[in-house]
Amino acid sequence: MQASIYDVAKAAGVSASTVSRVLSGARAVRPESAAAVAAAVEELGYRPNQLGRALRKQSTQAIGMIVPRVDNPFFPSVVQHTEESLRHQGYALLLCTSNDDPDIEAQRLDMLTERQVDGVLISPCHQTLSLPAVRRAAERIPLVQLDRSVGEDAYDFVGVDDTDGIRQLVDHLRSLGKRDIAYVGGDRGNWSGAQRHSAFLAAIDAHRPERVLLASFSETWGREAAEQLLTAPTPPDAIVCGNDLIAHGVITTATRLGLRVPHDLAVSGYDDISTATLVQPSLTTVRQPVGDLTAQATDLLLARIDEPRRKARKLILPTRLIVRGSTTQAGAAAPADGVRVPAPSTDVLSSPVQV
Ligand code: RIB
Numbered sequence: 249m250q251a252s253i254y255d256v257a258k259a260a261g262v263s264a265s266t267v268s269r270v271l272s273g274a275r276a277v278r279p280e281s282a283a284a285v286a287a288a289v290e291e292l293g294y295r296p297n298q299l300g301r302a303l304r305k306q307s308t309q310a311i312g313m314i315v316p317r318v319d320n321p322f323f324p325s326v327v328q329h330t331e332e333s334l335r336h337q338g339y340a341l342l343l344c345t346s347n348d349d350p351d352i353e354a355q356r357l358d359m360l361t362e363r364q365v366d367g368v369l370i371s372p373c374h375q376t377l378s379l380p381a382v383r384r385a386a387e388r389i390p391l392v393q394l395d396r397s398v399g400e401d402a403y404d405f406v407g408v409d410d411t412d413g414i415r416q417l418v419d420h421l422r423s424l425g426k427r428d429i430a431y432v433g434g435d436r437g438n439w440s441g442a443q444r445h446s447a448f449l450a451a452i453d454a455h456r457p458e459r460v461l462l463a464s465f466s467e468t469w470g471r472e473a474a475e476q477l478l479t480a481p482t483p484p485d486a487i488v489c490g491n492d493l494i495a496h497g498v499i500t501t502a503t504r505l506g507l508r509v510p511h512d513l514a515v516s517g518y519d520d521i522s523t524a525t526l527v528q529p530s531l532t533t534v535r536q537p538v539g540d541l542t543a544q545a546t547d548l549l550l551a552r553i554d555e556p557r558r559k560a561r562k563l564i565l566p567t568r569l570i571v572r573g574s575t576t577q578a579g580a581a582a583p584a585d586g587v588r589v590p591a592p593s594t595d596v597l598s599s600p601v602q603v
Pocket residue numbers: 320322395396440465490491492518519
């Protein structure tokens with residue numbers, strides 16, 4: 249049986265995205281990883297079956313991709329990793345954005361279908377309003393969802409364990425002695441916003457409606473929500489944010505109001521985008537495994553191109569808690585409950601989850 253990119257990754261002891269980077273000639277691969285991948289490719293006789301794919305069916309060798317926006321650093325990272333994965337398999341990428349608008353998203357899906365791309369990768373901007381266009385496109389061309397889903401198991405989906413990610417953040421803040429924790433997140437219309445909001449309610453004991461504010465995954469919303477929370481008579485002592493952009497906005501407002509982060513207010517983000525370590529204090533956050541997310545989604549799509557009627561799969565990848573200065577100072581004294589807090593930038597890997 250033809251070895252897959254995952255067989256090579258397992259044999260080499262690296263991730264699938266590393267295999268993809270080695271084989272696509274991308275930079276920034278450690279020499280020992282490149283050597284291990286080369287040895288595994290040789291040992292397993294791995295060959296990308298792009299020739300068989302092109303011979304068997306009319307192939308444009310182009311893949312369409314639709315993401316909600318590219319002015320949020322999370323999505324350019326997803327696009328970059330996807331392009332590298334596809335380049336190795338001989339495909340070009342045709343990128344579109346939906347601007348978080350289901351009507352624009354539907355138009356882009358129709359355009360990609362008419363241009364006869366070989367398949368589509370999509371992060372649907374809305375769990376229900378995106379469904380008709382996703383259903384229509386999936387009837388005509390291979391389609392895989394990544395990062396966000398329309399919530400139906402009829403379509404391949406690769407996402408992350410938001411429930412565990414948010415729980416890790418709440419547990420971390422509690423270990424610091426924080427007891428009045430608020431949540432500022434994206435709207436529930438999209439998969440990520442809904443998953444993280446539900447995860448926060450499940451992780452927190454006493455739910456106080458005034459401590460949970462939802463609107464958009466934006467820095468502007470973070471500033472506005474923080475103004476509302478931090479000027480209340482009894483402000484919270486910690487704020488969990490639905491993504492890093494919101495956290496940037498919260499810290500901007502907290503600082504303007506004369507609060508010290510983390511001394512007066514602990515703040516956490518989600519994604520671990522490039523700016524998370526460029527600000528002071530650097531962000532405690534949850535790192536999304538973007539490399540594996542895109543490699544697994546790309547692999548599912550190529551498998552569906554080869555076998556259009558295969559059963560849909562749902563893969564939920566583990567997340568990592570990254571502790572930095574926005575929740576604790578380096579070498580902080582043990583908090584009230586006596587649990588020692590690791591120094592900043594400590595990775596804590598949640599257990600893998602596959603459904
Ligand atoms: O930052 C934008 C958020 O929406 C990310 O957390 C990502 O999961 C996307 O769905």
